[in-house]
Amino acid sequence: xxxxxxxxxxxxxxxxxxxxxxxxxxxxxxFVNRGDIGxxxxxxxxxxxDIRIGxxxxxxxxxxxxxxxxxxxxxxxxxxxxxxxxxxxxHLRENGRWSNGDPVTVDNFIFAWKRMLEEPGDYTYLLxxxxxxxxxxxxxxxxxxxxxxxxxxxxxxDPRTLIVTLDNPTPFFPDICAxxxxxxxxxxxxxxxxxxxxxxxxxxxxxxxxxxxxLVTNGPFMLTxxxxxxxxxxxxNPYYWDKQHVVSNTIESLVFDDPLLALxxxxxxxxxxxxxxxxxxxxxxxxxxxxxVRIFPSFGTYFYSFNCQPxxxxxxxxxxxxxxxRQALTMxxxxxxxxxxxxxxxxxxxSLYVPPTFPTYKRPTGLAYDVAKSKxxxxxxxxxxxxxxxxxxxxxNTEFNDHKLIAEIMSRQWKQKLNINIELDGLEIKQFQTRxxxxxxxxxxxxxxxxxxxxxxFTDKYxxxxxxxxxxxxxxxxxxxxxxxxxxxDAQKRLDLLSKAEQILVTEVPILPLYHYVNxxxxxxxxxxIPLNPxxxxxxxxxxxxx
Amino acid sequence: MFRFIAxxxxxxxLILAIIYVGTFLLCWVAxxxxxxxxxxxxxxxxxxxxxxxxxxxxxxxxxxYYPIKMIQGDFGPSFNFPGRSVGQIIKDTLPVSATVGLIAxxxxxxxxxxxxxxxxxxxxxxxxxxxxxVALVGVSLPSFVVAALLRAxxxxxxxxxxxxxxxWSPKEMVLPAVALSLLPMAYVARLTRVSMIxxxxxxxxxxxxxxxxxxxxxxxxxxxxxxxxxxxxYIGPATAITMTxxxxxxxxFQLPGMGDFFVRSVEARDQTMILGVVMIYSSMLLALNLLxxxxxxxxxxxxxxx
Numbered sequence: 117x118x119x120x121x122x123x124x125x126x127x128x129x130x131x132x133x134x135x136x137x138x139x140x141x142x143x144x145x146x147f148v149n150r151g152d153i154g155x156x157x158x159x160x161x162x163x164x165x166d167i168r169i170g171x172x173x174x175x176x177x178x179x180x181x182x183x184x185x186x187x188x189x190x191x192x193x194x195x196x197x198x199x200x201x202x203x204x205x206x207h208l209r210e211n212g213r214w215s216n217g218d219p220v221t222v223d224n225f226i227f228a229w230k231r232m233l234e235e236p237g238d239y240t241y242l243l244x245x246x247x248x249x250x251x252x253x254x255x256x257x258x259x260x261x262x263x264x265x266x267x268x269x270x271x272x273x274d275p276r277t278l279i280v281t282l283d284n285p286t287p288f289f290p291d292i293c294a295x296x297x298x299x300x301x302x303x304x305x306x307x308x309x310x311x312x313x314x315x316x317x318x319x320x321x322x323x324x325x326x327x328x329x330x331l332v333t334n335g336p337f338m339l340t341x342x343x344x345x346x347x348x349x350x351x352x353n354p355y356y357w358d359k360q361h362v363v364s365n366t367i368e369s370l371v372f373d374d375p376l377l378a379l380x381x382x383x384x385x386x387x388x389x390x391x392x393x394x395x396x397x398x399x400x401x402x403x404x405x406x407x408x409v410r411i412f413p414s415f416g417t418y419f420y421s422f423n424c425q426p427x428x429x430x431x432x433x434x435x436x437x438x439x440x441x442r443q444a445l446t447m448x449x450x451x452x453x454x455x456x457x458x459x460x461x462x463x464x465x466x467s468l469y470v471p472p473t474f475p476t477y478k479r480p481t482g483l484a485y486d487v488a489k490s491k492x493x494x495x496x497x498x499x500x501x502x503x504x505x506x507x508x509x510x511x512x513n514t515e516f517n518d519h520k521l522i523a524e525i526m527s528r529q530w531k532q533k534l535n536i537n538i539e540l541d542g543l544e545i546k547q548f549q550t551r552x553x554x555x556x557x558x559x560x561x562x563x564x565x566x567x568x569x570x571x572x573x574f575t576d577k578y579x580x581x582x583x584x585x586x587x588x589x590x591x592x593x594x595x596x597x598x599x600x601x602x603x604x605x606d607a608q609k610r611l612d613l614l615s616k617a618e619q620i621l622v623t624e625v626p627i628l629p630l631y632h633y634v635n636x637x638x639x640x641x642x643x644x645x646i647p648l649n650p651x652x653x654x655x656x657x658x659x660x661x662x663x
Numbered sequence: 664m665f666r667f668i669a670x671x672x673x674x675x676x677l678i679l680a681i682i683y684v685g686t687f688l689l690c691w692v693a694x695x696x697x698x699x700x701x702x703x704x705x706x707x708x709x710x711x712x713x714x715x716x717x718x719x720x721x722x723x724x725x726x727x728y729y730p731i732k733m734i735q736g737d738f739g740p741s742f743n744f745p746g747r748s749v750g751q752i753i754k755d756t757l758p759v760s761a762t763v764g765l766i767a768x769x770x771x772x773x774x775x776x777x778x779x780x781x782x783x784x785x786x787x788x789x790x791x792x793x794x795x796x797v798a799l800v801g802v803s804l805p806s807f808v809v810a811a812l813l814r815a816x817x818x819x820x821x822x823x824x825x826x827x828x829x830x831w832s833p834k835e836m837v838l839p840a841v842a843l844s845l846l847p848m849a850y851v852a853r854l855t856r857v858s859m860i861x862x863x864x865x866x867x868x869x870x871x872x873x874x875x876x877x878x879x880x881x882x883x884x885x886x887x888x889x890x891x892x893x894x895x896x897y898i899g900p901a902t903a904i905t906m907t908x909x910x911x912x913x914x915x916f917q918l919p920g921m922g923d924f925f926v927r928s929v930e931a932r933d934q935t936m937i938l939g940v941v942m943i944y945s946s947m948l949l950a951l952n953l954l955x956x957x958x959x960x961x962x963x964x965x966x967x968x969x
Contacts, residue, residue: 152744153744153746154700154743154744154745154746155744155745155746155747156746157745157746160745160746162700162701163700163701235712235716236706236708236709236712237709238700238701238703238705238709240706240709241706253708254708257708257711257712318715320716323740323745323746323747323748324748324751326746327746327747343755343829343919344747344752344755344756344919345756345917345918345919345920345923346828346829346919370827371917372827372917373914373917373923374914374915374917377814377826377827377915377917378827380818380819380826380827381827384822386828544695544930545695545930546693546694546695546696546699546930546931546932547694547695549695549696549699549702549704550694550695550696550699553699553704563702583704583706584703584704586704
């Protein structure tokens, strides 16, 4: 008797709850982001999905043009550049406001930049173009009390003027100014999250400052909801200086771990844009003749990295120390089966490293597929028909099956064409990262996406002193060309120097370029304001669902 | 009874401390850097600064720092989701997992006991075979198959239940709760059946029947109460497992639950998060085991907890 009553009561409760719990009002624009947000603290934002939301919430001194993604004046309305391109004078907007109504001042930028150098994150290095910034960050790391902020070339003659001096003419500095690590912070609103350690002289901030309702931002939108593993709601910032050009009042960003589930929500009409879908789904939709799947070039390259150090891990003799061996292995690969059978999205196969995104950049000539020459090179290096070539290992991360399939294709081709044995060693991602960055491998799967809109975001990786150079390849001429480019004021000459540098890289092949990535959007026709830009970024100002 | 409970509760901190140290050691020796969140290596000074912020400069510093904080209810910041603290993540996700898990356990216990009883009463006849088959399917079908099947039919094909949203609406809980309930339901059914067959053949049941007590009353009042004891010992730990969420079911239905973190925090080497979820799970397991032991005495007064 009691049980039946309980069941009855449960039914009533459930029924009542279903009636009262109505779905919240639908946002003006709903999209599925790449995954859950890790953090919205500009110091530590590094995931694509965090940065995407960051662009909606903040505005740097420069902002990105919503259509072209070129840097345009943002929080600063007037920007003067010195003749030598070393000094930028930013004049802040009089009507620039934070989402709580406070005026945006130069102090907000100085505070955020100083914090970025003192409490560094993944992208702190982008501030090092400012004169004295690197030295300050390093000095602060050693001893916070003796580090001198005055040595950093950032001056504020009045609350609305900021003068920044750079070490070198850096043509992409405006682009960096629009990037999250350069976003301002309203220090007043961070005050209650501050922890100051008297003993070490270091200040840290509780992560809660970057969650609603605490987070105060200066961009077109403000964060009004952040539900873990569900999504965020962005609401138009009523104080934003250009609010009349912000088209949508509310934007909802959703999280789906399973791309199939995200697609189902899209098909039901619940979602306007899938910012990323799986390769399989994109290929299926495209094959079904669907026009709403947009596959277009991305700002990244997929390649293999050779360990170029004198010896391999464990002190083994390294055949890749000889350039001819690397060239032989590169020229032996027919890359077409990879994009045809594995990735399937019409990716551009390549023998180059820098993606074809820069119209005025002269692309060098890479090593073509040539089995005969490849065999010859291997023989010249002392391994005729693969004789005497040690069995080496190829490491890759296993969370995407494509890496394994590509590795199988590569290994089979090397065996068939050069008669050498490359064993596959699939690793879990964390182990893979440790091995790759520690140069503890023979051959490794790798990739690189550009951070800012310039060729140097790619070429810098293989500088001999770069932390990101995990091939161990050292070439003085390459470094010299990059140094020259750094000082060069003429834009085209600078690009030509970088092109010469890439020519060295793709000739000596410390890396074996395979293909350039593509972006995969699923987006309705009536959606406006999302450019199909390789950099895969969106400034949400002009975004509308057009429903 | 009171002394027994007090003694058991006093053991908790010791058991939890052992689990903490064990989990910590496994986290610390696992290869891979927890601060490395993207494909590119962290500059040494950034890594150093982060280690300092997380009190992870030395293993002993880390080992000592967090237990003190945990006692104060602070599990520290998450390594992988730097925007949130572990305590906050658990506070947001545990209620979701616990609610769905509790509904799943209710379904499992009610339906499982019913099927098991039915099978025992109609032993070696059609209901027995049917219930055994159902139980076998429940035990052997992996949850990702069941969950994906339920999703494909009831959400994708017929659109009866919403998936991929979470507004605390009961409609959103149905499919995940059913998917989660199948395994414990199958166990409960099998345990009930075996135990019921045993009980139904005992003398006191025959006596009751001989004295003219109704068949249903004998089964549900006299037999089931005794037969349910082995089931009870299963329910305790099963509830702890179900209520802390399932990685698979949460991924398939996109539930903002805690089960996800049992897998993902390990993948990301999110050490504070791993310790957080393990400690929550262990505490629940200990508490529910104690409750089960106390529960015995209520079902069968002959059993004394001490």
